[in-house]
Amino acid sequence: MAETDIFKYSANERLGKMEVDLIDVVCAVDEDNGGAGTVGDLLFQVTEIPNAVAVNGGSALLHSVTAISSGTVVTGAFDIVITSDSTALVDESGDAETGDAVTASPDIDSPASVIENTCGFVTFGSLTTVSTLAAAATKSNLGIVCKAESGSKSLYVWGIVNNTTDYAEGRLLLRLGFIKD
Secondary structure: OOOOOOOOOOHHHHHHHOEEEEEEEEEEEEOOOOOEOOOOEEEEEEEEEOOOOOOOOOEEEEEEEEEEEEEOOOOOOEEEEEEOOOOOOOEOOOOOOOOOEOOOOOOEOOOOHHHHOEEEEEEEOOOEEEEOOEEEEEEOOOOEEEEOOOOOOOEEEEEEEOOOOEOOEEEEEEEEEEEEO
């Protein structure tokens, strides 16, 4: 269990020590498995969020996530899973593909560590269409405590479809706001 030393820094030093960082991650959304998405399918594979924490094995608070869809605009509901585990999701062929079932009779056969190292879920009910080329939504004040694996400053994210939208090929940019200790 982690030990907290509340006297390590004065109130001013602690407040001044916090770093706020905005990290952009592009997730490959490629639904070529039959067109329309199915609730519970993999939206995108495990993707690195580099330098999400300040020091190896460190922690951070995920404060906000903005999702921006472009290309074939994705406006339907989806979840993102923040994890400290870099293990790619796998199916019986060795690599999970978008469209493989994650929930209820799963196609994905990943090690338990992939789920056990989950820091949190963020659900997007929908994205607002901004133009014919883009849609966006923001989730803020999340307060999800995230901790990287020892020896790493990275966290990871993967997505789950939560609707029947046809994702076709698109680009999903996640803009993640972290407060680092």
